[in-house]
Every structure is written in structure tokens, then in C-alpha cells.
Amino acid sequence: MDLMELFFISLGTVVVVYYGVKLLLFSRMLFPRMWFPLSKSFFSSMGEWAVVTGSSEGIGRAYAFVLAEQGMNVVIMSRTKVKLDQVAKEIGDTTGQRVKVIVxxxxxxxxxxxxxxxxxxxxxxxLVNNVGILPSxxxxxxxxxxxxxxxxxxxINCNVKTMTKMxxxxxxxxxxxxxxxxxxISSGVASIPFPLYTLYAASKVFVERFSRGLQAEYKDxxxxxxxxxxxxxSTRMAAYQQTNIVTLSPEDFVKSSLQYLRAGDKTHGSVCHTVLGRLLQSIPLKVLYADSMLHSLQDYVKNKAAQKISISATRATFENAQNK
Incomplete structure (x- = not known):
């Protein structure tokens, strides 16, 4: 066996082992309960209280409910007192746990x-740092x-400063x-530099980098x-899109994401979102940044928003007619 043949055999072996390990690591995402088990008392053993920012609706509300169901008292925080009081009542009535409201x-x-x-x-x-806003x-x-x-x-105040201060x-x-x-809570759009969501995506990159650095500092x-x-x-930020295999309800997403709590310092929270992240990073940026793609994205969001407004208007008209 000459030197060149040995080199290519060694190189092939390294490549097979490398991708084999990556495949094994990815396969763990399919069976989180087996690979990353949490005891029934895991969350309550961390402490008596959980704090969730941006918890009057959507993902934050779902985290507050799930953590209360796990035996924790919860502090819910947002700017809308009426919504927070309603969530607090629902959590208290459903779980029997104490709820503290901070407006x-x-x-x-x-x-x-x-x-x-x-x-x-x-x-x-x-602590769940969930609160965040879109620029537009x-x-x-x-x-x-x-x-x-x-x-x-x-x-910056909502997406960046709040997380670091909390x-x-x-x-x-x-x-x-x-x-x-x-x-x-970061965002999948932070996986790449994302045109049209530039400021939002950049703020979520900060969330990811800060979190992973902090984990390295305090893991021990x-x-x-x-x-x-x-x-x-399917939240207000996403125009309450119809749920499907890709778009999850807040409740399903939160339950899924907590199964990956021991999976590392970053997760997409579900199998389908993990696959989406890999696909997004594999697409050449020139394709994603093409004017036609960006215009299509804008048109898609505009159409979804228009459909939601139309449905809401129709529902309101129907309800008004019933009440007459």
C-alpha cells in the first residue's frame, strides 16, 4: 500500500466517523425523553418560584402554565394588567399554584x-426570558x-437589555x-443574517451568544x-398562523422545548425546527438574498396579515349580528 492510498483510506475513515458522530448526535433529537430525561420533580427541585417575562400570551403564557403544572409558583410579567390578571386566575384555578403579577x-x-x-x-x-418585540x-x-x-x-431595551438585567x-x-x-428565547431567524428582519435577528443573535457564554461561565x-x-x-407575532407540522401551538412548542433542556446550550426546541435550522443554513445566501425571495417574503406576510384581519372582521360582524 503506497502512501497516497493510505492517505485516502485514512481521510475516508475520518469523514465516515465525523458524519457518523453527527448523525448519532442528531438522532438524539428524535428521542429526547430517552437521551435527556428529567425527573417529575426536576423543576420544583430548582426552587419554589419561576419567573416568566412576556407571559400574558403566547410562548410566555405557555411556559408559565407548564411550570405551574410542574409544581412551581410563578411570577408573570408583562405590560397589560388585564391580560396578566386573567392568566393568573387561569393558572391558579387550573393548578392551585400561587401566581404573582408584575406589570x-x-x-x-x-x-x-x-x-x-x-x-x-x-x-x-x-427564569424564562421570553419577552421580545418585532420592529415591524x-x-x-x-x-x-x-x-x-x-x-x-x-x-434593544426589550430584546437585549431586559434579558441581561433579569x-x-x-x-x-x-x-x-x-x-x-x-x-x-432567541429565534430561528438568527441562524443567518436575515434581511428585512435585520434589527430583530441581530438582537436575537445577542440572546444566543450571551446565553451560551453565560452557560460556559456558570455550568460548574x-x-x-x-x-x-x-x-x-402560532402567536400574535406570527399572526396566529394555522398550526401544522412546522408551525406549532405555543403549548406544544413549550412542552417540546423543555424536553431538550439538557440537550446543550442552544436548541431549536423541536425536531421540525431543528431540521428547518439545518436547511436554512445550507441554502446559499445569494439565493436567500435575491430580490425575488425578499419580495415574496414581504408579500407572504402581508397576505397572512390581511387574511387574519378579514377573518377577525367577519367574526366580529357575525357576533354583532347575533347580539342584536
């Missing part, structure tokens, strides 16, 4: 000293955003107790810190 607007400045005071002395075992519901170029200066401030408030208690869970302290990057979830 706050995460786009504003100088709100965290009051939040810290209200959370003082709570034994917080889980209809995707658009950066300079086309309405009230751009205020939009920049709002996105970690600053709650992480010390977890470090002292040597246990805790922090889940930071017994704390799990994970970035969760979903794609389609």
Missing part, C-alpha cells in the same frame, strides 16, 4: 430596580421602519444555591442556561 413595560428605561424589589426574598429556581410586523428594510430611533431603543437580578441567588435554570455552579430558537409558533 411593567420592558421597552422603558429605569424599571429594573422596582422589579428587583418585587422579586426580593423569592426562592427563584427558573410587516418585514421591511432597516431605514423603512416607522419612527426608527424609537424602534431601535424599544428593540439575569443580573436572578442569577446571584441561583449561584448561591448551586442550582437553577435560565431559558432565554450547577446552573443550566439555554438559548431556545424557535421558528414557526
Amino acid at each position: 411593567t413595560d420592558f421597552t422603558k428605561e429605569n424599571i429594573f430596580s422596582e422589579i428587583e424589589e418585587q422579586l426580593r426574598d423569592l426562592n427563584i429556581g427558573v 410586523f410587516i418585514p421591511c428594510k432597516f431605514l423603512e421602519s416607522v419612527e426608527l430611533d424609537q424602534t431601535i431603543t424599544n428593540v 439575569c443580573k437580578i436572578i442569577l446571584p441567588g441561583m449561584e448561591n444555591r448551586g442550582k437553577g435554570v435560565i431559558v432565554n 455552579k450547577g446552573i443550566i442556561i439555554q438559548a431556545v430558537a424557535p421558528f414557526g409558533v
